[in-house]
Amino acid sequence: xLEKALKGSPRYWGTLAGLIGLIALGSGFxxxxxxxxxxxxxxxxxxxxGFYIAQLTYFVGVAASxxxxxxxxxFHHFKQFSKMIxxxxxxxxxxxxxxxxxxxxxxxxxQRMLNIIIHPTPNSILFYDMIVLNVxxxxxxxxxxxxxxxxxxxxxPPKWIKPVIYLSVIWAFSIHTVTAFLxxxxxxxxxxxxxxxxxxxxxSAFCSGPALLLLLTFLLKxxxxxxxxxxxxxxxxxxxxYAMCINVFFYLLELFTAFYSNxxxxxxxxxxxxxGLHGHNDLVPFxxxxxxxxxxxxxxxxxxxxxxxPPALIVGLIMLVIATWxxxxxxxxxxxxxxxxxxxxxxxxxxxxxxxxxxxVFSIGALVLTVLWKIAVEVRVxxxxxxxxxxxxxxx
Amino acid sequence: xxxSRRQFMKLAAASALGLGAGKLAFMxxxxxxxxxxxxxxxxxxxxxxxxxxxVIDTTKFTKELVEKCAHACRKQHNVPVxxxxxxxxxxxGGTFEEAFPNQIPEYLSxxxxxxxxxxxxxxxxxxxxxxxxxxxxxxxxxDGIVMMDMHRCIGCRYCMAxxxxxxxxxxxxxxxxxxKDEDFNPNYPTRxxxxxxxxxxxxxxxxxxxxxACVEVSEGALTFGDLGDENSEIxxxxxxxxxxxxxxxxxxxxxxxxxx
Ligand code: SF4
Ligand code: SF4
Ligand code: SF4
Numbered sequence: 001x002l003e004k005a006l007k008g009s010p011r012y013w014g015t016l017a018g019l020i021g022l023i024a025l026g027s028g029f030x031x032x033x034x035x036x037x038x039x040x041x042x043x044x045x046x047x048x049x050g051f052y053i054a055q056l057t058y059f060v061g062v063a064a065s066x067x068x069x070x071x072x073x074x075f076h077h078f079k080q081f082s083k084m085i086x087x088x089x090x091x092x093x094x095x096x097x098x099x100x101x102x103x104x105x106x107x108x109x110x111q112r113m114l115n116i117i118i119h120p121t122p123n124s125i126l127f128y129d130m131i132v133l134n135v136x137x138x139x140x141x142x143x144x145x146x147x148x149x150x151x152x153x154x155x156x157p158p159k160w161i162k163p164v165i166y167l168s169v170i171w172a173f174s175i176h177t178v179t180a181f182l183x184x185x186x187x188x189x190x191x192x193x194x195x196x197x198x199x200x201x202x203x204s205a206f207c208s209g210p211a212l213l214l215l216l217t218f219l220l221k222x223x224x225x226x227x228x229x230x231x232x233x234x235x236x237x238x239x240x241x242y243a244m245c246i247n248v249f250f251y252l253l254e255l256f257t258a259f260y261s262n263x264x265x266x267x268x269x270x271x272x273x274x275x276g277l278h279g280h281n282d283l284v285p286f287x288x289x290x291x292x293x294x295x296x297x298x299x300x301x302x303x304x305x306x307x308x309x310p311p312a313l314i315v316g317l318i319m320l321v322i323a324t325w326x327x328x329x330x331x332x333x334x335x336x337x338x339x340x341x342x343x344x345x346x347x348x349x350x351x352x353x354x355x356x357x358x359x360x361v362f363s364i365g366a367l368v369l370t371v372l373w374k375i376a377v378e379v380r381v382x383x384x385x386x387x388x389x390x391x392x393x394x395x396x
Numbered sequence: 397x398x399x400s401r402r403q404f405m406k407l408a409a410a411s412a413l414g415l416g417a418g419k420l421a422f423m424x425x426x427x428x429x430x431x432x433x434x435x436x437x438x439x440x441x442x443x444x445x446x447x448x449x450x451v452i453d454t455t456k457f458t459k460e461l462v463e464k465c466a467h468a469c470r471k472q473h474n475v476p477v478x479x480x481x482x483x484x485x486x487x488x489g490g491t492f493e494e495a496f497p498n499q500i501p502e503y504l505s506x507x508x509x510x511x512x513x514x515x516x517x518x519x520x521x522x523x524x525x526x527x528x529x530x531x532x533x534x535x536x537x538x539d540g541i542v543m544m545d546m547h548r549c550i551g552c553r554y555c556m557a558x559x560x561x562x563x564x565x566x567x568x569x570x571x572x573x574x575x576k577d578e579d580f581n582p583n584y585p586t587r588x589x590x591x592x593x594x595x596x597x598x599x600x601x602x603x604x605x606x607x608x609a610c611v612e613v614s615e616g617a618l619t620f621g622d623l624g625d626e627n628s629e630i631x632x633x634x635x636x637x638x639x640x641x642x643x644x645x646x647x648x649x650x651x652x653x654x655x656x
Contacts, residue, residue, distance in 0.1 A: 037589040038551075039569035044481035048556040048566060108551020108566060108590025115531040115550050126530035126554050187524060187646040188560025265498065341562035341643075342494035346481050 001149060004378035005371045011223075012374060019367040026360020029353045030105060038108060041354040046346035047337040051354055052106040054329035055361070056099050058208070060179045061201065061328065063095035063136065065209020067172035068239050074165055080235055084217065084228040086151075086376045089144040091213050092172075094368035096137040101361045125181045132175045139168040144372075152379050176201050183336060191269035191335040194257075200250045201328070207243035208324035210236050211317040216369075218314060226377050237313055241301040244320055248294060251327075269335040272345060280345040283334060286326050294323035434583065434604065441605040446624025447521070447540035448597055449651035451633050452514050456617035459512045462489035465610035465618070467579075472598065472609040474586045476567075476574030484565040484574075486595040487516045487610055495642060495654070508656060514618075516610075517542065517563035517595040518642060518650030525555035525564065534592075540623070540651055541597045551590040560646040564594045623651060 033040050043050050066088040072078035073085050104110050121127050143165055150157035180198035187193065194200075214236055220226050258266035271277050273287045300306045300316025307313055339345050350358075469475060469487040476484050493500050495513040523542045525534045533549035536542050556564045570589040584600065587593055597620075598608035606612075611620045621630030639653035 037567070037569040039482060039589075041568075043566075043568070045483060045556075045565055046481065046562065048553040103552075106552070108553070108592075109549065109588075112531075112548070112550045115533070115548055119531045119548065121530050121532050123527050124530040124554070125528065126552060130530070182554075183557075186528070186558050186560075187648065188643070189557065336557070341497075341560055342490060343497035344494070 001145065001152065001375060001379065004375045007378075008374060012370075015370055016367065019363045019370065022363040023360050023367065026356050026358075026363060029356035030360055032353060033105070033357055034110075038106075040351060042349050042351045044346050044348065046340035046344075047334060047348035049106070049333055049337070050348050051330065051350040051358060052102045054333045055358060056102040056106075057179060057201075057332060058325055058329045059095045059098045059102070059365075060133070060176055061205030061324075062209040062212055063092045063099065063133075063140075064172040064176040064202070064205045065213065066092040066140065067169050068206050068210045068236070068243075069213075070165065070172075071169055072235070072239075074162075075169070078235065080229055080231040083226075083380070084213075084232045084236070086144060086148055087217060087220070087228070087373060088210075088213055089140050089147075090372035090376055091209075091216065091369060092140045093137065093144065093372060094365040095209075096133055096140070097368055098361050098365040099133055100137075101364060102358075105357050105361065125178060125185065128178050129175075129182060132171065132178050136168070136171050136175050139164065139171055143168055148376060148379055152383055154383065173202065176205050183332075186336075188341055189336045190263075190265040191332070191338075194254060196250055196253060200247065200254075203243050203247040203250055204324050204328050207240045207247055208321055208328070210240045210243070211320045211324075214240070215314065215317050215321065216373075218310070220373060220377070224377055226380065233310075233313075234308060237301070237307050240317070240320070241298075241307060244294075244298060244301060247324070248298065268339050268343070272338045273331055273335050277339060278345045280347055282347050282349060283331065287331055290323045290326035290331065293319040294327070297323060438604050443602045443605055443607070445539050445622035445628075447622065447651065448519065448602075449540070449621065449623035449630060449653065450519075450597075450611075451619040451630055451637075451639060451653045451655065453617045453619070453637075453655045454508075454511055454513050455655060456615070457489075457512055457514060459489065461615065461617060462487075462512045462514050464613050465514065468609040468613045469595070471579040472581055472601070473584055473596070474571075474575050474579075474581055475593075476571035477576060478569075478571070478574050482566075482568040484567065484571060484593065486565075486593070487514065489513060490515050492656075496640070498643060498645065499640070513654070515561075515563075516652065517597075518561055518648070518652045519595075519597055521649035521651060522647065524558040524560065524646075524648055528554045528558040530554065537599075541599055543596055543599060544593060546585075546587050546591045546593060549591040551592065553592060555592055560643050560648060561650075564592050566590075566592050 041050065041052075069081045069085045069088040073081040104113065107113060116127060116130050143161060146161050147157050177198045180201040183189065183192035184194060184197035214233065217226075217228055217233075221228075255270065258270055268277060272280070273283050274291075275281065276284050297316045297320035300312050300319065306316065334348055337346075337348070466485070466487045466489070470477065473486065475486050478484055489512040492504065492508050492511060492513055495515060519540055519542045521540065523534075523536060526536050526542060529535075530552060531548050531550055533545045534542065534555050535545070551566065553566055556566060567587055567589045572586050575586060598606075598610075601608055608618075608620055611618045619630050619633055622628045623630060623634075625631065633655075634653060637655045639655050641650040641653055644650075
């Protein structure tokens with residue numbers, strides 16, 4: 001099946017070449033980081049995690065979100081997702097790969113990375129995160145390729161894949177729960193020390209991941225004509241809307257607890273993020289952008305007539321992705337480190353090299369995604385025998 | 397596990413020694429340090445305890461004394477001097493507000509407000525840094541000391557997020573150029589970039605039967621001893637004076653007590 005990735009239009013090859021160019025550019029900066037150390041980043045003694053770990057957090061969510069297709073399709077027999085499901089699984093793969101790479105570029109001693117396996121430490125959440133991410137990657141590779149192979153051969157997928165799929169559903173929840181636990185169990189970090197953290201992570205993952213998937217699917221449709229079907233888009237948009245409402249609701253819960261209780265430790269990070277603390281207000285514009293875009297996305301998503309109208313839907317989705325990316329990425333990480341253990345504010349903003357290293361990882365993700373989706377589309381074209389697979393799913 | 401760790405520490409001490417000697421030969425000034433090189437006899441009478449702890453008498457501390465202790469620590473452990481927010485520090489001073497941010501009274505006595513409070517790793521009884529470390533590069537010894545294996549550390553900085561006291565520093569860059577020549581200690585290893593470090597309660601000195609470097613120069617303001625022995629000097633002091641610990645609500649049970 002992999003041979004499908006080796007034949008393509010100049011546009012396909014051009015995309016790959018472009019991405020490889022970006023990877024090369026970014027890896028130059030990574031070399032720079034490897035030779036000089038993390039001194040090239042904006043990180044500090046007080047804000048010791050930043051942009052890299054923020055991306056890890058966000059993309060674990062994107063990876064987990066494949067479950068929003070898998071669960072309705074396999075548990076509730078929502079057949080409309082039949083064409084789209086492979087896209088979800090194939091989006092999870094690059095998302096997990098990016099997560100792992102963001103951990104690697106964040107390490108001070110990446111060459112010692114295997115120490116996590118050589119000295120397994122069951123009391124460390126990072127140890128579990130490493131396990132669940134790797135297994136999730138494997139699950140999605142197996143499920144994705146086995147079902148695609150079966151589809152190509154016009155056969156039912158082998159029986160043993162069913163339990164594996166069920167496992168992957170539970171696993172998707174587990175990867176994001178474990179990632180939330182990385183933060184939620186630390187006594188000195190008030191912004192993270194919240195029982196609702198895992199629930200917030202899941203709700204934000206289940207709106208932002210499918211939103212990204214849907215946006216990429218629209219792009220795919222524009223480029224190749226691959227059409228997942230109106231009902232699939234409708235169904236997914238509805239899931240995204242509900243998840244985003246829950247996500248906003250959960251954040252309001254945090255605000256209530258912090259401000260009604262009037263506990264300084266709980267209020268300070270939020271005050272820092274939204275109005276600045278001790279004269280530092282570097283994140284204020286970002287957080288308000290996220291707030292406006294987040295609420296704005298609901299304006300486009302909640303009314304059915306907007307949600308079912310692709311241009312309006314796309315606007316809403318873009319707003320949603322940006323809002324959740326700021327909130328769950330930078331907002332969450334920096335909010336957790338600010339104020340520092342001495343109740344002081346140390347400002348963090350990513351540096352240019354840091355962003356370029358991230359660009360390398362993003363481009364690797366995009367490259368893997370392009371190749372995988374190419375395979376998925378080509379297999380469809382082959383089976384359905386028509387160019388560009390314009391046929392909607394049978395159920396419609 | 398624990399005992400193999402102890403063996404490791406011995407080995408590490410021995411290899412540090414080798415390193416020191418190597419450096420001396422290379423620099424061609426071996427005689428200057430030769431007498432400092434430890435031999436097996438040096439480790440014959442180590443200081444031992446059930447649980448090491450420290451009492452800090454803040455009433456005796458001035459900015460100068462804090463700096464004196466900090467300097468002794470830097471000199472003993474080759475701690476680099478780096479300016480700015482990427483600094484590395486094992487022992488330093490802060491205001492009362494910084495040290496005890498969750499217990500500041502609205503009206504603080506002037507004397508305390510001006511006081512320089514020494515800060516260092518608390519060698520917590522339930523250390524969060526140990527709990528989160530994915531490689532056991534940070535580990536707790538049987539005598540309570542929270543120790544680092546800088547050769548195992550992968551630099552993930554999870555321990556820095558976990559420590560509620562800001563006691564840990566990361567080597568964002570190669571620290572060696574930032575060690576002052578006159579403060580270089582050939583008998584203690586330097587670190588590489590990309591690893592985390594912090595106060596070790598001077599395990600290498602305890603192994604030689606000596607008190608921690610900061611305690612030695614503290615003019616009696618720092619008391620170091622066995623919290624597990626009720627007849628120890630430190631327990632006497634704790635019975636006599638009212639003390640507080642930093643952020644007890646974080647649940648890590650610090651082994652460093654402050655007389656205010
Ligand atoms: S003060 Fe911080 S670094 Fe030291 S033992 Fe406690 S948690 Fe660990
Ligand atoms: S930075 Fe080193 S000591 Fe700290 S948690 Fe990671 S591996 Fe452990
Ligand atoms: S006990 Fe030793 S390592 Fe800790 S601050 Fe004092 S001199 Fe430094």
